[in-house]
Amino acid sequence: MCQAEVVQYSNSNEKVRAFFKGAAASIPLTVAVLPWGLLTGSLAIEAGFDPLQSQGLSAIIFAGAVQLAIMGMIQAGVGFGSILISVLLITSRHFLYSMVMRNNISPLPLRWRLALGFLLTDELFAIANPGQLKRFDRWYALGGGLCFYFGWNLATLGGIIAGESIENLDALGLDFAIAATFIALVIPTVRNASVLVCVLTAMVASVICEVMHIQAGLLISAPLAMLAGFAYTRATGKGEH
Incomplete structure (x- = not known):
């Protein structure tokens, strides 16, 4: 920590x-x-x-x-x-x-x-x-x-x-303020490749869920993003400690 x-x-x-x-x-x-x-x-x-x-x-x-x-x-x-x-x-x-x-x-x-x-x-x-x-x-x-x-x-x-x-x-x-607020919060945190992988995975997964009318998009995209970031870190050894 x-x-x-x-x-x-x-x-x-x-x-x-x-x-x-x-x-x-x-x-x-x-x-x-x-x-x-x-x-x-x-x-x-x-x-x-x-x-x-x-x-x-x-x-x-x-x-x-x-x-x-x-x-x-x-x-x-x-x-x-x-x-x-x-x-x-x-x-x-x-x-x-x-x-x-x-x-x-x-x-x-x-x-x-x-x-x-x-x-x-x-x-x-x-x-x-x-x-x-x-x-x-x-x-x-x-x-x-x-x-x-x-x-x-x-x-x-x-x-x-x-x-x-x-x-x-x-x-x-x-309601656009909801999306705008979280975009403003997320962008400054993208300081390395593993975080970028998380953000891109969450973005793609949430869009797919929205297009497919899957109501649990948040619950699906968030764990996928964390797993993708963790997998990238383990594969490259470039995560933050």
Whole structure:
């Protein structure tokens, strides 16, 4: 596992500066995800949730893909057990994020582990993972995580308000923000051939699944991509350690 040196501070001013530095690093990703948040809030209203329930999804669950899946499954009358299994599968990538960051976060006090664990998203991992930073900074990570959290919830609130007053908000193409956000997260991580193999495999597999109308495209393409990257690394011996 990657382990970055943990930053130590001598005074509170340094902590505040690190916090706002993390928030600033998160702002571009927060802005990019605003259309997705607007869409999520409006779709929650269309799905029959009241404004408080709609906002609660973002405040408590804090996972756009999961929120969209839950709304669709509830509308379809899917059982609670099936919803839980689907949520577990959709968010399984966060277990990988947790494994990468475990060595840096596990020594922290419980309040820090709980806070950073809750705030750990694709976006936070992109700016604060040990492979990205030479030194792990909990205040930097906290600032980035909270910035994204409040941005997501404000966007959801905007979508809730718009969903009650503007019909067919989903027809504006806001869902493109979902793809755009993940493209922006993935491209900077392509630093060696094994990662490129993973990305290309996932892209091809997901397109094939979409063309063939296979609903489990994500569950198929993700493991295939990881296996392809692992196989390339073993075959060439050029992986990162």
